[in-house]
Amino acid sequence: MLKAFCIASKRGEILFSTIFAPTLTKAVFHPFLSELSSSPHGDPPPAFTKEGQDYVYVFRDDLYWVGVVSSGSLTHQCGQLLITESLGQLHRVCSGLCGILTQHSITANATLIGEIVQESMNGGFLQLQTPDKLQSHIYSRVVAAKESSAVISTPGLFGLEKSAPGTAAQQSSLIVDTGKRELYVDVVEKVWASVSAEGTVIRAEVTGSIQVRCFLPGNPTLALSLNTSLSTLPQEGFSTGTRMSEVEFGSGVNVGDGGRKVSVMTVPGQEMTIARYTLAPDHPHLLPFTLTGSTAALTPSDAELKLKLVSNTGMGTVSPHVTFHVSAPPTTAAIMSRTSGPRDQTVTFSPDNKTITWTISQFPGGSYAQAYIRLVDSGGNASVESGELDFEVSRWVCSGVRVENVKLSPHTEGLNKWVRYLTTSDSVSVRLT
Structure with missing residues (x-):
């Protein structure tokens, strides 16, 4: 019997979790994530004990599928092989019903994966399933994590x-x-x-x-x-x-x-x-894009963020969606922006979490795009350290x-x-x- 289950990214982020034992919380996964970040030889052993908890996991599609095993349970007595096989089977079922598995698709399809886990791990008791058998018991539909362009x-x-x-x-x-x-x-x-x-x-x-x-x-x-x-x-x-x-x-x-x-x-x-x-x-x-940026003072209160994105994929390719997310300085009140390059570009600012999002649609290969973003009330000496680039490149x-x-x-x-x-x-x- 499992006490808890989660899907975690390589960076130690819990993308999906479910707790079967009523006395536990999500903190039960912290020892596993700690071992993941501190292991001197890459990934930790496929089964180990830390801080009184027994962990078994498999690594599939750049994601960790982790089970916390109840001590004294039948699965614990049978060893890790039964749990490893069940976690691998769960991954195959999720892949068959959800398509390609990424961090984005896991979070977008949390409800669907929750139904799959409920049927495959009924109350923590492992049950081997196949996509064909589960199809009639699943009511949620697959949510596309990203939009795709036309054929x-x-x-x-x-x-x-x-x-x-x-x-x-x-x-x-x-x-x-x-x-x-x-x-x-x-x-x-x-x-x-x-x-x-x-x-x-x-x-x-x-x-x-x-x-x-x-x-x-x-x-x-x-x-x-x-x-x-x-x-x-x-x-x-x-x-x-x-x-x-x-x-x-x-x-x-x-x-x-x-x-x-x-x-x-x-x-x-x-x-x-x-x-x-x-x-x-x-x-x-060779990554599909090269992104460079710089910040310079415009006035004592405002700074300008310059971004340049170059496509390395060559002629004949296209990127339906490219998005760059970056955190603005905390005092930023608003932004003003202008862009050059492909026509379909937008720059938006969320005042609540101070996030700037630069989106380019139908970005042709071999070209480049630029964005000039004025950070209002950010301070003339403000700087932007890093951001996350999301993309999809066809052909x-x-x-x-x-x-x-x-x-x-x-x-x-x-x-x-x-x-x-x-x-x-x-x-x-x-x-x-």
Whole structure:
């Protein structure tokens, strides 16, 4: 039996929690978060005891899925394996019902995840479930954490390709006519990074996945050829390929040519994960944007914040939404702003929490945008230290992984092949001073 459960980010933020034991509060998770931040070798052991509490967790999609175990319970006596498997199954169910899991999607779908947890951990008693079995017991709908742009047709690998910034789970179910013969291949990556004021990437982690969804009768075999190897093995000689620290292939996936070719038997209408991967720490991390900023005095009472955002994704890509959140000096009463670059830009100020939000929609790759923000009554010597950058970039991924060839056996006439690339931010912190 579990006494409590939570989902926490890599930065130690509790995104979702539920308490099964009436005598406990959210403070029961503090020892786990403390161990997480102080562990000398990265992540703590998958099961440990601290301050009288027993913790078991799994790390999935850059999130910690944590259970607090009751001492003397059956699960405690059976060891951590049962709990680890249950937490992993809970993650798979949430992923199947919510789509791609990020900090934003977890908080946006807290009600839906609460229903899933209620059915999977009834009062703290673990119950293995599947998305199909839970579907009839779930009443909440998936809430999109970010808006996506409309489908765009561009010349590509299969002639005129249709590109849409979304995952197969979130977008395909909305726009696919199951009466058509269609195949979707999605390469989706998430970015966690910390960037210095000079634009240098201090620390970054990029995780990705290749997902497919096929709407064809029968069970045709899908074969993909990639431009790089999905492998953690070092390549001999000089190589400009993508370096991976972790690679996990999905169930039933056959791997060949050192990870450059993969094949799998498809199931009609079902999303399948071909592979999940994490870029190696020594891989050069090219982030989709470079943000620089400075603060200068205008008058003894006012200062001006200058921001410049440069897209590194190149021509042919587009960012449906880019948002930069920054805290204004505490005495700021209002702002006045002007922008240059893409037309659809807004700068807003929240007097309650002193937050400035700069939003750019339909930001084309290879361009730049600027914002000049006057901070009224902030003080002439005021400064802004750092902010958070949120983005979604279609037709581009940080790793450079590309699908070079898609083949179905047996051959299908009149098949529409959709290959899509999407990069989203999980947490990107940018210092300005």
